[in-house]
Amino acid sequence: MPIAINRRPRRWSRMQRREALIGLAFITPVILGFLVFNIGPIVASLILSFTDYNILSRSPKWIGLANYYKAFSEPLFYKSLGNTLYYTIFRIPLSVILAFVLATMVKKTSVVSIAYRTAIYIPSIVPSVAAAVVWLVILNPQAGLLNRLLELVGLQGPGWLTSPTWAKPAIILMNLWQIGGSFVIFLAGLQEIPTEYYEAAKVDGASTWDTFWRITVPLMTPTILFNGVIESIYAFQVFEAAFITTGGGPLRATYFMALYIYDNAFKFLQMGFASAIAWLMFVLILAFTIGVLRTSRHWVYYGGER
Amino acid sequence: MSHRSQLAIHRGHPLVMPKYLMHWILAALLHLILIGISAMALLPLIYMLLTSLQSLSQVLKGAQLLPDPPTLEAYSFVLTRIPFLVYLKNTLVITLGALMGAFISNTLGAYGFARFRFPGREIIFGALLSSMMLPGVVRLVPTYILFLKLGWINTFLPLIIPAWFGSPFFVFLLRQFFRGLPEDLFDAAKIDGCNELRTLFYIVMPLAKPALATMLIFSAQGSWNDFMGPLLYLKNAKLRTLALGLYAFRSEPQGIPSWNNLMAIAVLMVLPVLILFALFQRYFIEGITISGIKG
Numbered sequence A: 001m002p003i004a005i006n007r008r009p010r011r012w013s014r015m016q017r018r019e020a021l022i023g024l025a026f027i028t029p030v031i032l033g034f035l036v037f038n039i040g041p042i043v044a045s046l047i048l049s050f051t052d053y054n055i056l057s058r059s060p061k062w063i064g065l066a067n068y069y070k071a072f073s074e075p076l077f078y079k080s081l082g083n084t085l086y087y088t089i090f091r092i093p094l095s096v097i098l099a100f101v102l103a104t105m106v107k108k109t110s111v112v113s114i115a116y117r118t119a120i121y122i123p124s125i126v127p128s129v130a131a132a133v134v135w136l137v138i139l140n141p142q143a144g145l146l147n148r149l150l151e152l153v154g155l156q157g158p159g160w161l162t163s164p165t166w167a168k169p170a171i172i173l174m175n176l177w178q179i180g181g182s183f184v185i186f187l188a189g190l191q192e193i194p195t196e197y198y199e200a201a202k203v204d205g206a207s208t209w210d211t212f213w214r215i216t217v218p219l220m221t222p223t224i225l226f227n228g229v230i231e232s233i234y235a236f237q238v239f240e241a242a243f244i245t246t247g248g249g250p251l252r253a254t255y256f257m258a259l260y261i262y263d264n265a266f267k268f269l270q271m272g273f274a275s276a277i278a279w280l281m282f283v284l285i286l287a288f289t290i291g292v293l294r295t296s297r298h299w300v301y302y303g304g305e306r
Numbered sequence B: 001m002s003h004r005s006q007l008a009i010h011r012g013h014p015l016v017m018p019k020y021l022m023h024w025i026l027a028a029l030l031h032l033i034l035i036g037i038s039a040m041a042l043l044p045l046i047y048m049l050l051t052s053l054q055s056l057s058q059v060l061k062g063a064q065l066l067p068d069p070p071t072l073e074a075y076s077f078v079l080t081r082i083p084f085l086v087y088l089k090n091t092l093v094i095t096l097g098a099l100m101g102a103f104i105s106n107t108l109g110a111y112g113f114a115r116f117r118f119p120g121r122e123i124i125f126g127a128l129l130s131s132m133m134l135p136g137v138v139r140l141v142p143t144y145i146l147f148l149k150l151g152w153i154n155t156f157l158p159l160i161i162p163a164w165f166g167s168p169f170f171v172f173l174l175r176q177f178f179r180g181l182p183e184d185l186f187d188a189a190k191i192d193g194c195n196e197l198r199t200l201f202y203i204v205m206p207l208a209k210p211a212l213a214t215m216l217i218f219s220a221q222g223s224w225n226d227f228m229g230p231l232l233y234l235k236n237a238k239l240r241t242l243a244l245g246l247y248a249f250r251s252e253p254q255g256i257p258s259w260n261n262l263m264a265i266a267v268l269m270v271l272p273v274l275i276l277f278a279l280f281q282r283y284f285i286e287g288i289t290i291s292g293i294k295g
Helices: A014-048 A066-073 A075-105 A111-125 A128-138 A145-152 A167-176 A180-191 A195-203 A208-236 A240-245 A257-267 A271-299 B002-009 B019-052 B056-061 B073-081 B084-115 B121-133 B137-149 B157-165 B168-179 B183-191 B196-207 B209-225 B228-233 B242-251 B259-293
Strands: none
Touching: A014 A271, A014 B084, A014 B121, A014 B137, A014 B157, A014 B168, A066 A271, A075 A167, A075 A180, A075 A208, A075 A257, A075 A271, A075 B019, A111 A180, A111 B019, A111 B259, A128 A145, A128 A167, A128 A240, A128 B019, A128 B242, A128 B259, A167 A240, A180 A208, A180 B259, A195 A208, A208 A271, A240 A257, A257 A271, A257 B137, A271 B137, B019 B259, B056 B259, B073 B084, B073 B259, B084 B121, B084 B157, B084 B168, B084 B196, B084 B209, B084 B242, B121 B168, B137 B157, B137 B228, B157 B209, B157 B228, B168 B209, B168 B259, B183 B196, B196 B209, B209 B242, B209 B259, B228 B242, B242 B259
């Protein structure tokens, strides 16, 4: 091969080119899928959000920001936004704390603690529809299990899914039942804390309480952040539990943003408007995630680096 | 370690209660709480099972928790009066179709990212990874329009074909595993005259069984549990999956709540997942753990 100074400094040899081509061939299906089912729809969704598009009647018509103006003038938009924020604000801390505390409680590996772990994880593998229908029965105001249990201790349970006040807490309760994913991630994080730290603390005479706050919690902050972010992405999109049990009721108390999007897209066939709300939700999730990541430098501990 | 023995000198404030006794009480308390929590976690499933074993008249009385006597009435109703077996068949077709696609496309894709250098590899992989954080709702409408225009409504294709084009999470999961395999292995294969596909099939895949099993389980679980997909694309009652059948049964105006039948369908839908979990527990946990490690 002739040496030429004006050529690019690193030319690909035939071997390297061959390797690159084979590699690209292997990933072609994945790339196609990524473009067609992932990036493409996201871009298309943004474009559609600036159009008036009823799939049955005619092709999309460009209307600029009209869908966004419309969203901000619809009381139902604010209702669904408020419901979603309510759900998210309670759901994220509750599930992160619950999963974290449970994981620390069963941290030590023994036959019994593996039994506990299994019991705590199992609800998470239950299909969402099956989970929703069993909770529908459990939360039935008259004959449901929960209110009958409350009756045993002398309490009169509320109407749960039939009460505008209690429907959202009921949905949160239903979804808290399935925190196994976060729980397992916490458990894996806990196993990675070097046992020497705990031994040193024990030698030092530290109480279990101190050990928890001074060793476990700081070292787990990266995992807490990770689970918090992942949980929030899902929490903002809450759909199935409400769609299946209440259909958004009573009095739209569980009408979350995802249900609003669903109705506009598939009931009223307002594809443009539905896309605009979906994008608003996307921006909301993005803003929330960036906000959380911004605060993270103040409370997440990265092995002395900060 | 010298400083540790130094620290040891400082401990030992006197306790009112012998230390072992307090430990014992705390441990007992912890177990008590955990038993309570475990019971609460499992109670909905137990309730599901118990209700499914009640007769309709017992459900209507609504007085007891335990079926007295247990009856398979609800199960015979589910198997004979509603097209449960059709739902099951549809679900299996979709699950297997998507499973095969996921197996082929993700294995190839992950191997491509793990073993070959090509321009832009890290950027493409990074884009793939970050797309996992994008909310699925944003893709919903255009994806639906795409399948509508293709004439795929009321076919299983929208629920199967995307799986044949990979999924970022599975590619990530497998790539991590493939990268961990020793370099010598590939050199040896090359010297023996194995081409890339043969190396993948005969050397890499047998070694990657745990990662592949994790992917297959997650894929199967995803299809089996999927609700939104079938809800959008399967309008014809004959095409219903189990998830959709259960939902349809729940929303039909029954007049009387035949909870035992509803719970029987739920039990039959949950049971295969539980069996899969009992058999392959390790792979369930591993898959989730890997997703958390990058955090």
